[in-house]
Amino acid sequence: MIAKVIVDVPSRQTDRPFDYEVPMEMQPWIEVGSRVGVPFGGRVLQGFVIDIAESASVDWSRLKPLAELLDAVPPLLPDMIELSRWMSDKYCCSWTQALQAMIPAALKGKEEKKIGLAEPSDAGMLPDELVEWIGKSDGLVKLDALLARFPEHTASVKQALSDGTLLQQSSIKDRLSVKKVLTVFLPESRHGLEKALELVPARAAKQREALAFMYEHGEAMPLQDMVQASGASAASIKALVEKELLELREVESGRDPYADRNFNRTKPLPLTDGQQAVFTRVIGALDEGEGRTMLLHGVTGSGKTEVYLQSIQYCLEQGRQAIVLVPEISLTPQMVERFKGRFGDAVAVLHSRLSSGERFDEWRKIRSKRAEVAIGARSAIFAPFDRIGLIIIDEEHESSYKQEESPKYHARDVAVRRAKQHGATVILGSATPSMESFAAASRPVSQAGSGSSALLPMPERVGGRPMPEVEVVDMREELRGGNRSMFSRKLHAKLQDRLERGEQSVLLLNRRGYSTFVMCRSCGHTASCPHCDISLTYHQKTRVLRCHYCGHAEQAPKECPACSSEHIRYFGTGTQRVEEELAKLFPGIRVIRMDVDTTTEKHAHEKLLKRFGERQADVLLGTQMVAKGLDFPYVTLVGVIAADTSLHLPDFRAAEKTFQLLTQVAGRAGRHELEGEVVIQTYTPEHYAIMTAQQHDYAAFIGEELRHRSVMGYPPYCRLVLVTMSHEQLPLLVSVSSRFAAELKELAEHEGLLAPLGSGLPRALEVLGPVASPIARMKDRYRFQCVIKYRGSIDVSALVRRALQPFTEGSPQKNVTFSVDVDPQVIL
Secondary structure: OOEEEEEEOOHHHHOEEEEEOOHHHHHHOOOOOOEEEEOOOEEEEEHHHHHEEEOOOOOOOHOOEEEEOOOOOOOOOHHHHHHHHHHHHOOOOHHEEEEEEEHHHHOOOOOEEEEEEEEEEOOOOOHHHHHHOOOOOOOOOEEHEEEEEEEOHHHHHHHHHHHOEEEEEEEEEEOOOEEEEEEEEEOOOOOOOOHHHHHOOOOOHHHHHHHHHHHOOOOOEHHHHHHHHHHOOOOHHHHEEHHHHHHHHEOOOOOOOOOOOHHHHOOOOOHHHHHHHHHHHHHHHHHHOOOOOEEEOOOOOOOOOHHHHHHHHHHHHHHOOEEOOOOOOHHOOOHHHHHHHHHHHHHEEOOOOHHHHHHHHHHHHHOOOOEEEEEEEHHHHHOOOOOOEEEEOOOOOHHEEOOOOOOEEHHHHHHHHHHHHHHOOEEEEOOOOHHHHHHHOOOOOHHOOOOEEEEEOOOOOOHHHHEEEEEEHHHHHHHHOOOOOOOHHHHHHHHHHHHHHOOOOOOEOOOOOOOOEEEEEEOOOOOOOOOOOOOOEOOOOOOEEOOOOOOOEEEEEOOOOOOOOOOOOOOOOHHHHHHHHHHOOOOOOOOOEEEEOOOOOOOOOHHHHHHHHHHOOOOOOOOOHHHHHOOOOOOOEEOOOOOOOOOOOOOOHHHHHHHHHHHHOOOOOOOOOOEEEEEEEEEOOOOHHHHHHHHHOOHHHHHHHHHHHHOOOOOOEEEEEEEEEEEEOOHHHHHHHHHHHHHHHHHHHOOOOEEEEOOOOOOOOOEEEEEEEEEEEOOOEEEEEEEEEEOOOOOHHHHHHHHHHHHHOOOOOOOOOEEEEOOOOOOO
């Protein structure tokens, strides 16, 4: 039997399957998707079996056997192996990178080298103490541990390794293992309590108490729990184990992040007419099982979550499984509670705020078929289910569904691909769908073809509740009126009103820190990152200037480093500064600030929202974290401090992202009995993104935005690939990037792709650049980029891979790094 293995080596030269002989004892266990240790270049490395064959592609005499099988149950299913191949081709990444993206971090094993005696009876000239220490460690020890313990015997160890007295063995060690807990059991063939107590001396009172407690309890119990419950010491319990009156065994213990939470079970709610119409179409698609994609366009508060829950219930009743993706910042305790409350322990939760061990155990819960529903952020799309019936992507417009490091996949595209493999239905849900999704769902059926998106509208809130009234305040007029505060007079008055009425407010400023840049008023010097072409942000609590791209930090200057002036000024506004200003203007106000800086600790996100939900604060202030997935009955005011934050970025999606954020945060107000109001502060009230957000008019916004995109030739009227190149030396980077662009254009010309699609129509493919990236230097590396625009069904990924070959294979181009981003969400 031959196993074809992708070896975990991040190199294009080795990005192909290698043949290995499967030893007889492993043959019953090896399957497609198995994780194995293989000898490779003098080391033992982790690999994945992607196929099994009877014949090898090389001479049998050159074959090496597999070194070890790392899992009894393969972590990857055969359909995921096929999916990884598709990802590698589409996103121009190595096959091993695609495979690694699918498994939890705990299984990303590394080589571990240990040494032991070749013959236990022959220690040669090795010192006795060293031999004895190896023997106590089951005959194998880590080399670095041995040398740390006996540094004076380094020469002896080196000699023993060279003459064969000591042998080195390599194996793959996972970063995490299954958690096991020492557990106390009553023996199966046990005496009655009285007979058992006769075997314990009367003076051993604690042992007798522990034994009596265990007989009364009757069930197995973790050792630590028994120590606390019985009052006996661990030593007393172990003495009973030695007398064979109790047994002590290691038992697997799941790290359940929600073990201490009780979720009240909920029942399906009656659906509104709008919800029922959508639900009927979803269950029709589930019955067909043809891999349909549906866009659920429902306004905020329209009850999309209840449709999700009932669709999942229908899917489970068919004997199939469901995956629910939500943006990381929307994966709030409220969201988890809704799904756990409906489906209980059948739900596994996968997100980054869990510890590595908790994530690993939730993943194992799915793989061992103890869970039928997975809810999580982007990577939950790789949940190892084998009968997927439904994939839901909530807030599908969110850019966080796109991974920013290789493999740069978009979870939405991967979901559609997995759905086709399983004949599953995909629901894309949003109040503000992305341009691409809306355009795809709005195509006439005759153009769309099979398996295309279908539009499911839900234009009304549950219970007929009105959308909140939105007022736009022109901050230029505030300035002319003498108001230099960050709060307009209207927002100030409404905040005061909410405080008096005991209601709550949400304030959004999508910029963390205290000030966005620090400048000397004498000479104009701006504090910038020494490693990136970007200004530093001031964080007042720690009095530190920090780069939000590379993490560089330095103390805030007391005088200008350029001219020694003391006239240092902090410009711009961040969430920390807003928090300080609120305390000045409204003495006694209770503010919870929620941004990256306040939610770094585990469960911090949950604790802050729990406090706000229990009305321990008047204002929830934060970045875009506060715009998604929150539902509090006493929130009647939403204020947007600066709506222009993202509007003027050098990004063709700037208007779309601004409209989406404003609409989402406005939807936090008036979701229950109390009516809500929204105040948007801006310096550009005439911009169509602001005006349409004020009217909750998605149709008007998308009409205007699509007109702009059509004129400029941006998605959805074309597709993009971004190739970014970086190097420490600018002249070399300029040379290599120019050669790459020329190679790409030459290949495109040869394929006939640079010709226009027709009379008066644009080219099928355009190569823009190379030019310096908007952030021209990051982490001490200069950055250049090419943007490829293409139309129609061109395999641009294959074209880019061919263009990259001269620069990534053979002699390295002096460490120029190439990064390919297919369908980029950010062009910075």
